[in-house]
């Protein structure tokens with residue numbers, strides 16, 4: 001029998017004060033991956049010490065990478081270079097993390113040795129053909145379980161070739177997987193996305209000194225600007241990129257690189273995760289009397305759908321002290337309570353807010369009128385089927401919520417207390433926890449253990465700013 005964790009959240013209250021939520025999960029995964037493959041030492045600060053990132057780190061340790069930490073978000077990685085990884089003795093366990101499995105698939109496909117990638121119950125149900133198929137086109141040999149699910153059995157020693165790939169879905173994980181495989185491939189690897197997706201891999205590769213080209217749609221526009229950061233005052237290179245990439249075109253981009261280069265280690269500061277900040281952006285927006293400052297949040301243009309959508313709903317958000325941190329834009333975000341209204345969520349915002357919909361559905365439940373989401377079928381293959389699980393939970397709290405194949409229709413109304421099941425999905429657990437700010441009775445959220453995958457310390461931090469939350473340990 002395993003221990004399970006439930007949240008019990010008392011109704012009402014408001015959020016106030018200033019906090020920094022943990023480091024960005026996407027950037028943290030990539031810092032461990034590129035730091036491991038780099039030549040020399042990489043010092044990461046602000047790393048998310050969540051279970052997902054620890055799965056990635058564990059995989060590299062199992063492939064012979066030496067790293068000190070993480071301690072208080074600091075990790076020092078002694079990179080082994082692109083060809084320095086060693087065969088792992090056991091299957092590499094990616095835990096709950098789709099990002100870890102899909103990105104590692106690309107990276108491991110280019111190695112000289114065999115490896116098996118496994119995951120937990122949720123990850124074992126998630127689709128992997130989206131990476132296995134294009135990797136096979138590059139010459140990789142990957143066997144999936146039935147239906148294209150994990151485990152992934154990767155046969156090393158294959159000669160990879162660059163391909164020109166049009167992604168059928170807007171996925172940063174697929175794009176990143178192919179770019180990482182492309183580091184080991186002969187010739188050029190080109191990936192075109194149907195709509196903009198998070199571009200942390202491209203930014204960070206350039207920060208590690210790798211030549212990555214980015215062109216709007218299929219037209220090549222020549223080399224993208226390189227980082228001009230140079231040496232840090234301490235005499236070590238500050239990793240990062242800058243310039244030219246801070247807009248999100250409506251259409252996606254083509255990203256390309258050539259295999260056979262080198263990554264150079266350096267320093268990297270991970271900003272706070274806008275996806276974790278989201279629970280507080282929504283919580284403060286829905287709870288009268290709230291006034292909260294979220295410090296040092298990453299506001300990469302490919303991640304700010306939640307800000308755009310909340311503003312369209314009438315939220316009171318201001319970005320203060322915008323700055324550049326190692327190639328990623330960062331700001332402090334001030335959020336105050338506001339009366340929200342239901343909207344039709346613009347289609348072009350969907351990939352830019354893909355992880356934020358569980359919390360945005362809570363905002364919709366607290367808004368005046370109807371909110372409609374379309375074009376978000378990807379939500380059905382996340383850590384849970386986020387459309388179905390959120391719809392059931394909202395209904396249990398007295399909200400009218402109808403699923404559609406690719407979205408949901410939510411009618412704002414009074415939230416009752418009740419019991420909801422997160423289905424082991426971290427973002428759903430935290431979303432229903434903040435819903436209690438506007439509920440008329442206590443909310444119990446079941447199966448919250450996986451909050452540790454992305455947001456260790458959530459209960460303490462949320463309680464510190466005013467959420468009346470406690471966690472209870474029970475038996476499954």
Ligand code: S3P
Pocket residue numbers: 025026027099170171172173174176198354355378
């Ligand atoms: C991620 C990409 C997104 C996102 C996930 C993290 C990444 O997934 O949902 O949480 O770090 O690349 P998709 O690429 O499948 O949309």
